[in-house]
Amino acid sequence: MLDMVYRLDPEIIIGQGSLSRAGSICNARGGKALIVCEQGLYERNSIDRLESILRSSGSDSILFDEVSSQSTSDIAQDAADIARRSCSNLVIGFGSLRTQAIARMTAIIAASDISVFDLLDGKISKKPFLPYIAIPAIDADPFMFTNYFLALDPRDRSIKLIKTPAGMCNAVIIDNALYVNNFTNEKVIATAAFDGFCTAAEAYCSTKANSFSDGLLEQSFALYSSIIKSKLDNPGPNLIESWIDATFLTAMGCSISSPGIGTALAYCISGRFPVAKTWCSTVILPHILEKLSAAKPDKMAKIAANMGEPVEGSSIAEAAAMVTDTIRHYMGLLQVPGRLKEFNLILDHLGPAAEAARDLEFVSYSPWTVASENAFDVVKLAF
Numbered sequence: 001m002l003d004m005v006y007r008l009d010p011e012i013i014i015g016q017g018s019l020s021r022a023g024s025i026c027n028a029r030g031g032k033a034l035i036v037c038e039q040g041l042y043e044r045n046s047i048d049r050l051e052s053i054l055r056s057s058g059s060d061s062i063l064f065d066e067v068s069s070q071s072t073s074d075i076a077q078d079a080a081d082i083a084r085r086s087c088s089n090l091v092i093g094f095g096s097l098r099t100q101a102i103a104r105m106t107a108i109i110a111a112s113d114i115s116v117f118d119l120l121d122g123k124i125s126k127k128p129f130l131p132y133i134a135i136p137a138i139d140a141d142p143f144m145f146t147n148y149f150l151a152l153d154p155r156d157r158s159i160k161l162i163k164t165p166a167g168m169c170n171a172v173i174i175d176n177a178l179y180v181n182n183f184t185n186e187k188v189i190a191t192a193a194f195d196g197f198c199t200a201a202e203a204y205c206s207t208k209a210n211s212f213s214d215g216l217l218e219q220s221f222a223l224y225s226s227i228i229k230s231k232l233d234n235p236g237p238n239l240i241e242s243w244i245d246a247t248f249l250t251a252m253g254c255s256i257s258s259p260g261i262g263t264a265l266a267y268c269i270s271g272r273f274p275v276a277k278t279w280c281s282t283v284i285l286p287h288i289l290e291k292l293s294a295a296k297p298d299k300m301a302k303i304a305a306n307m308g309e310p311v312e313g314s315s316i317a318e319a320a321a322m323v324t325d326t327i328r329h330y331m332g333l334l335q336v337p338g339r340l341k342e343f344n345l346i347l348d349h350l351g352p353a354a355e356a357a358r359d360l361e362f363v364s365y366s367p368w369t370v371a372s373e374n375a376f377d378v379v380k381l382a383f
Helices: 018-027 046-056 075-085 098-108 116-120 178-184 186-205 211-229 237-258 261-272 275-297 297-306 316-334 350-360 361-365 372-382
Strands: 012-014 032-038 061-066 090-095 132-136 149-153 159-163 169-174
Touching: 012 018, 018 046, 018 149, 018 361, 032 046, 032 075, 032 098, 046 090, 046 297, 061 075, 061 098, 075 098, 075 116, 075 261, 090 098, 098 116, 098 132, 098 149, 098 159, 116 159, 159 261, 178 237, 186 211, 186 237, 186 261, 186 275, 186 297, 186 316, 211 237, 211 297, 211 316, 261 275, 261 361, 261 372, 275 297, 275 316, 275 372, 297 316, 297 350, 350 361, 350 372
Parallel strands: 012 169, 032 061, 032 090, 090 132, 132 169
Antiparallel strands: 149 159
16 A cells, blocks of 8 residues: 555634634734635625624725636736735635635735746746635535646636645635525536536546545545435535535545546536536536446445445446446436537537646546547537
8 A cells, every 4th residue: 555645734614604713713814814705695695794704803804806607817816916905914715616716826926926827837936825715605626625726727718727835725614504595406406416426436436546535535425425316305404514514525535536537527618618517517427437437346336335326236347337327317307417518519619628628637547548539538428
């Protein structure tokens, strides 16, 4: 067995009402925060709540609320300029996956001499960074605890992998209440569960996986499966808690192991076209599971067992196949899209996304060799 070195830098606070801890956490890190967020959070009073918590603790804050669902990484330059002018000494990423990426870039460049485009082109800052606090809302971030994240390049809307300086992420606050309004539609939480399942399955079968990541991810499969099997008739706090637990375990697993081409494709297609990453992952998922069943049938058989499938008396190959069959069955019951063409995409236009996905560094840990044409083959199967 290979030696394992594992370090998790941030302080992690999870649970109902955990946002109330933001003030004391900010005070301990300088007390003058730039909040990078999106305007959709105003509708839920989430931004007002965070500002109030910071004020009551004696912390100062300034808002950068210009992130939208179609924002690209260049707006991090504007956020960094505001951080400098306001003498902010930390950055809070408050909101979606895209917001978290923009906030991380802001924290890297705000005290540095490099630009957003330098980062996107692979340049590494040697100057200090601002401490970064992640407060996710809306969706899950599988790269929350990794030493890299994915950012959208405005020049061609490709996805680039950005290395995170060690120790930059100081704290992660996950408050269940921030997600309640997101899960009023059964298909929204279903695709969120399928999306998480895709990342978890790839990390579980990755060549980088070990017993530690396996233990974390095995628990996530049971949770994702219970969410999907519920048929989502009445989404409520308990369902949200299960989803948060599952995505947290997935993010922890990915910090040790690595996702694969399915996750990369979902990011790259969503980056180029106005389709949510969770929908892309859902469509791609059964095709990735088939690939994993061929490459890692023993691991896939264990996933089936963790899902509660009747694997007793079945061969490893039969048990592995149950995972794909069951996922397809529930996709049918939930009537979620099963083809990329249902999003009005054009197959000939998806080639660059497949190439960009293949070039992401973490794809090299897939349990089979992935070339650009292999990535496009998955796209064609899902189309």
